Amino acid sequence: MLCWSISAIKLSCHSYPSHAIPSRAMPCSLAGGKRDTDLILPINSSLSVTLHQDQLKTTTTAAASRDFTEDRLWLNGKEADVGHPRVQACLREVRRLARKRRGGGEDAAALSLSYKIHIASENNFPTAAGLASSAAGYACLVSALARLYGLEEELSEVARRGSGSACRSMFGGFVQWQRGERPDGTDSLALQVAPETHWPELRVLVLVVSGEKKPVGSTAGMQTSVETSPLLKHRAEVVVPERLAQMMQHIRDRDFEGFGQLAMRDSNQFHATCLDTFPPIFYLTDVSRHIIALAHRYNAHHGHTKVAYSFDAGPNAVIFALTDTVAEFVEVVRRSFPPATNGDQFVRGMPVGSAVLPPELVAAVLTEPVPGAVQYILHTKPGPGPQLVDDPSQHLLGPDGLPRSRA
């Protein structure tokens, strides 16, 4: 018999956005003819670094109760459309897997699949920053739902149905999203290449850029790219498979020179295919170009790759570096893009030591400053996969299944 009356079972999970290198997996609905766009299958494999949740995370609480009359969804405190196709796809898939697992028999202790669901999700970083990654959101949603329904198996496939890159957020450290070959997508999955502990010296600086115009959305953008760019086709079929193997080797070897160069090249190639799209898509701005040029001058000055940039489908720059480079490069960024206001909150996240820039570096690397172009820098590092939150006081929903007002 039930040892508790099932009114509500609440579970929360933490998840976080990942940054991809090489990224830009594109959902493909055209290769070989029409295909169900719900499956979100990429034209190429991709590889990413999962960032640490101390700096960037999504928290999601999922609750099920026989007393709920309808599914509901809250994002960062505001009610959102639970009917969103991607949310529904995740819900459907989780319920289908749960049903399958139960083999049709009714397991009395299991949560009834007929109960309605309440979901609340929050990010610990400002949404306006353009970091609000759908990857973290859907990975978290899937993790919470899976916990709710007692699922433990292959969840990256389910996360993928919400948002392609979400499947990579189902693991910590260095993650590959394998393209897969099957039309039904059952082999398009994420797997961990190396854990977050593999490369202790690796650091990530997210340069949050100021007030840029909202860029072209990824879903529509990548669809147009698939349809119109000959270079993208070549990239997916020929260039990426080779680079993926190289990148995995660089990671295994903790070879920052190789890792960094390839990360920069692949970021540039992604944006090149956006430019080769018709009409062309521009995610890189003049500020992005300043950052790129700065990185190249900095590396040239030091005579080897010390920092590596990577830009996604948005204005923010992600910089990879090793621990011994962080303080100096943060100072270089501060001098190149002086904060508009008194910058005491200019550097956030993990602490950064101070650094004095040698005159030769100043002469070789710094050019005309661009004040206010960078809002702040977030210092983080590779981190673990989704986490279960045990502490009930951390639930985002109250016992009534409604968002808890949190001080």
Add this chain to the structure above:
Amino acid sequence: MAAERALAMATCTAPVNIAVIKYWGKRDTDLILPINSSLSVTLHQDQLKTTTTAAASRDFTEDRLWLNGKEADVGHPRVQACLREVRRLARKRRGGGEDAAALSLSYKIHIASENNFPTAAGLASSAAGYACLVSALARLYGLEEELSEVARRGSGSACRSMFGGFVQWQRGERPDGTDSLALQVAPETHWPELRVLVLVVSGEKKPVGSTAGMQTSVETSPLLKHRAEVVVPERLAQMMQHIRDRDFEGFGQLAMRDSNQFHATCLDTFPPIFYLTDVSRHIIALAHRYNAHHGHTKVAYSFDAGPNAVIFALTDTVAEFVEVVRRSFPPATNGDQFVRGMPVGSAVLPPELVAAVLTEPVPGAVQYILHTKPGPGPQLVDDPSQHLLGPDGLPRSRA
């Protein structure tokens, strides 16, 4: 025996050209052989031209070169390559025998060259310059044959300036480059409605030079390789067909795509090369909104390795689009010289167009617009008063 000529002088003018299927990357840097064929539109010399006078005399003691009135280095390898090639062809043509009436190949050469457009505009095309040099030298030495190969040795795109109208530079297969030549696809009279607007952009930083830039691209960009081997051959055939058919929709779309793809390969270069600026992107977005508003391709942009935008359009679009550009990029000063070249009629923009196409203006971003059209190849200048050098072989001071 007839007396040898003491001084011979020839003056030519040559045009600028804009590639619509772009050349970027060499397979041989000495012979200037490209990795892919290219196709261009030659612009009219009334608006853009280089004038070059070449003189040879037994009284000259050394080769000398003046560019826009200032003496320049005649030892420049590309200049020397052209000189050497012309002399080689002349020698070959004479078959070793000494033709008394012909100009002696041992005489030194004086060359003076001028553009009718400001150098700072970034339009100062090496194409026009070398095409003109080769034309003047050939006239001097009595050569008439295949000169695009010689011009190519000065600057790749110069071979396309050896013809008017629509010109293809065939990549060629031979290692010695003897089949890497330009040929005319259609004459300048083929498409009377076609117009060109050059948007001269203001005060941008000097971009990466083409020669070094394209070399880095060849060495580092996997996408460029694919472009040259697979994409361009197909596009070249399509573009030639669009031109033959006077199909502006096809011509314009392909021109825009190829411009973008060229810049995409620059971005795929390592370190990346950026020729497009925020202003370039504004112009691109403006063109797409304008075309979307009208429901078909009315304007087509093309950007080379520099900040200026070239816009292709048909005559009935020019006035309206010039007004759109004026409203989008209001001239910094009172813009009476904002529109130059061929006359442009006035236009009133309908409110629906204003609402759909115009966004936040970017004042001063465009210095001026030059209105031109396809034009002829190099021309001989018969009028002796137009020579840039005097009878003494030195630059003439011109009022």
